[in-house]
Amino acid sequence: xxxxxxxxxxxxxxxxxxxxxxxxxxxxxxxxxxxxxxxxxxxxxxxxxxxxxxxxxxxxxxxxxxxxxxxxxxxxxxxxxxxxxxxxxxxxxxxxxxxxxxxxxxxxxxxxxxxxxxxxxxxxxxxxxxxxxxxxxxxxxxxxxxxxxxxxxxxxxxxxxxxxxxxxxxxxxxxxxxxxxxxxxxxxxxxxxxxxxxxxxxxxxxxxxxxxxxxxxxxxxxxxxxxxxxxxxxxxxxxxxxxxxxxxxxxxxxxxxxxxxxxxxxxxxxxxxxxxxxxxxxxxxxxxxxxxxxxxxxxxxxxxxxxxxxxxxxxxxxxxxxxxxxxxxxxxxxxxxxxxxxxxxxxxxxxxxxxxxxxxxxxxxxxxxxxxxxxxxxxxxxxxxxxxxxxxxxxxxxxxxxxxxxxxxxxxxxxxxxxxxxxxxxxxxxxxxxxxxxxxxxxxxxxxxxxxxxxxxxxxxxxxxxxxxxxxxxxxxx
Numbered sequence: 001x002x003x004x005x006x007x008x009x010x011x012x013x014x015x016x017x018x019x020x021x022x023x024x025x026x027x028x029x030x031x032x033x034x035x036x037x038x039x040x041x042x043x044x045x046x047x048x049x050x051x052x053x054x055x056x057x058x059x060x061x062x063x064x065x066x067x068x069x070x071x072x073x074x075x076x077x078x079x080x081x082x083x084x085x086x087x088x089x090x091x092x093x094x095x096x097x098x099x100x101x102x103x104x105x106x107x108x109x110x111x112x113x114x115x116x117x118x119x120x121x122x123x124x125x126x127x128x129x130x131x132x133x134x135x136x137x138x139x140x141x142x143x144x145x146x147x148x149x150x151x152x153x154x155x156x157x158x159x160x161x162x163x164x165x166x167x168x169x170x171x172x173x174x175x176x177x178x179x180x181x182x183x184x185x186x187x188x189x190x191x192x193x194x195x196x197x198x199x200x201x202x203x204x205x206x207x208x209x210x211x212x213x214x215x216x217x218x219x220x221x222x223x224x225x226x227x228x229x230x231x232x233x234x235x236x237x238x239x240x241x242x243x244x245x246x247x248x249x250x251x252x253x254x255x256x257x258x259x260x261x262x263x264x265x266x267x268x269x270x271x272x273x274x275x276x277x278x279x280x281x282x283x284x285x286x287x288x289x290x291x292x293x294x295x296x297x298x299x300x301x302x303x304x305x306x307x308x309x310x311x312x313x314x315x316x317x318x319x320x321x322x323x324x325x326x327x328x329x330x331x332x333x334x335x336x337x338x339x340x341x342x343x344x345x346x347x348x349x350x351x352x353x354x355x356x357x358x359x360x361x362x363x364x365x366x367x368x369x370x371x372x373x374x375x376x377x378x379x380x381x382x383x384x385x386x387x388x389x390x391x392x393x394x395x396x397x398x399x400x401x402x403x404x405x406x407x408x409x410x411x412x413x414x415x416x417x418x419x420x421x422x423x424x425x426x427x428x429x430x431x432x433x434x435x436x437x438x439x440x441x442x443x444x445x446x447x448x449x450x451x452x453x454x455x456x457x458x459x460x461x462x463x464x465x466x467x468x469x470x471x472x473x474x475x476x477x478x
Contacts (some may be wrong), residue, residue: 024076026050026095027086028067029057031154032109032175035164036084037065039116039152042166045385050075050095058404059161073098080104084112087180088403098193110182114206117172117186123149123303124176126217127230128478129349130296132163133288134194135175136324137300141317142171145309150172155343156325161322171307176217178210179203183217190306191221192228192299196235199346201376207235209317214239221245228302230295231256250302253293258302268359274301274314281311284364290356326461328356332468336448337435338364341464345373345457347384353455354391361451368392368464370436371456372400373409374420382414386421392453394445396430401458435463443470 023040025033028049034057037047041063050068051057057067068075076083076098083099083106090096091337099106107115117124125135132155139151149171153163163175176183176191178201196214204210218227218240229240231251240247250258252272260272268289274281284301286293301314309317323329331339338361344353350370357366370389372378378385378400389395397419400411415433422429428443446452456462 004099016295019369021081022046022077022079023048024080024083024099025085026071026083026093026094027051027067027089027109028060029054029161030086030088030109032152032177033084033086034060034162035152035154035156036109036112038162038164039166041065043093048075048077048080055215066364071095076102076104079100082107083335084109087182093466108182108185110177110185113174113337114185114187116150116152117174119186120150120172121170121307122186122188122190123171123175123302123307124183124188124191124242125194125299126176126178126183126191126214127236128178128197128199129346129352130194130292131175131177131298132324132343133293133327134192134296134300134303135173136163137297137318137321138303139165139173140321141300141304141309141314142173142307144317144320145307147171147307147309153328157324158322158329167192169261178217181213181216184213184220186217186274187220187222188223188225190226190228190303191218192303193218193230193236193239194295194299195230195233196239197346197348198380201375201380202374208293211235211239215242218243226306228258228299228306230299248302248306250295250298252298255271258298258300262291262294265291267362268356272298274298274311276302277306281305284315284318286318287321289328289360290352291359300344307438328353331461331464334468335446337446338451339464340451340453341461342453342455343457344455345379346377347388348380350385350388350455351391354388355454357451358391365393365447365448365450366391367394367396367442367450367452368397369398369442369452369454369460371398371454371460371463372414373457375400375408375414378414378418379411382421383419385418386425388426389422390425390427394428394430394442395419396442397422397433398435398438398456398460398463399433401456401460403458407427435466438463439466439470 029051048066073094132150135153148168150167153175224246230236231249252260257277271285326343397415419429449467454460
């Protein structure tokens with residue numbers, strides 16, 4: 001199916017999300033919630049919001065959104081049409097209870113994404129790794145092709161406020177998260193599955209459970225839809241076996257309908273040829289570093305092409321994609337030291353990111369400050385995390401960022417356990433785990449030519465910024 005050939009015959013009734021309304025967003029500082037807010041603001045909605053930590057939302061305040069710090073029942077406007085809450089906000093939250101008392105409509109973040117996609121031509125990007133980047137890459141290609149999609153994603157492109165934007169066309173492109181089976185609220189016409197690995201152990205305790213969730217998501221596709229599946233991922237192949245629609249595969253250097261053959265790499269930036277069922281679509285050169293980005297770019301190219309984008313659109317869109325915040329982001333250079341920050345919080349992602357550091361900064365000493373995200377993930381994958389950190393010359397392990405969970409007493413020393421296992425594999429690991437201790441130990445040992453990267457899905461970026469500020473202050477004083 002080619003969207004470009006069928007768009008004129010499709011009917012799109014007016015939706016509730018098309019009508020200007022008033023909404024209150026609980027947990028508005030979350031990346032996905034900010035993206036949703038940007039789309040709603042562009043549609044003329046009036047918004048308010050609250051968050052325990054509203055840092056990063058200054059742009060929303062500038063746009064006229066009143067944002068309260070913390071949660072309180074009195075912060076819910078009595079005249080709002082809908083209260084939207086993020087995954088981090090429990091049912092007993094005081095603002096949600098107040099909304100119930102007022103008889104206000106309440107919607108979760110993923111259900112609002114479902115509303116945005118309903119009766120539109122929906123595109124969804126799912127998978128354990130690479131969702132945000134692939135979504136952003138596909139958006140870039142579709143923009144070049146003139147489709148102007150609406151986009152909601154968790155990662156913000158460099159230079160933009162969020163990963164959300166309202167498009168002019170009828171395409172709605174979203175990042176489809178498997179956490180708590182949130183992607184079950186979506187009903188896309190086309191979907192990408194980048195790969196499946198155990199990750200969210202607080203809701204999917206077994207491999208079978210997470211695969212069942214993905215299989216249920218795939219079954220939501222219509223008979224005339226399409227699922228693009230990672231050919232080299234056995235779990236993905238199992239999941240799409242029961243798809244009710246056409247299945248097309250993609251892979252790097254493997255047997256697949258869509259293939260990428262790497263041509264060259266220069267300091268971690270890759271160029272590759274794309275073929276579709278044996279026919280070459282030409283060469284693509286990426287501006288973002290990392291071998292893993294080739295697979296993301298191939299998936300984005302296949303999705304956009306199935307919508308009608310040309311080979312020229314694909315090459316142009318991918319070459320001008322500059323990356324996302326917190327995805328191998330260069331934070332700065334101070335005193336001859338390079339500071340990087342990345343969202344990697346799973347062993348597979350850490351391996352890929354540290355490999356990219358080595359390719360991009362050959363011969364330089366690599367420091368890695370890793371903040372584990374969620375105790376459940378850290379506990380189950382402890383040995384995998386230890387192995388993944390081995391490619392750094394010096395490692396610091398910060399205390400676990402709990403995120404949505406109450407950490408048991410037995411898990412309070414997970415950072416110490418992880419550090420010990422890295423040492424047991426021959427790694428050099430600092431003794432400090434608290435933020436101030438890590439700052440002290442690393443700052444005194446950094447020398448010109450070093451590369452420091454902070455990794456994690458929590459608030460680890462604050463450490464990276466603090467390193468740069470400290471060096472800048474010391475250099476100015478000297």
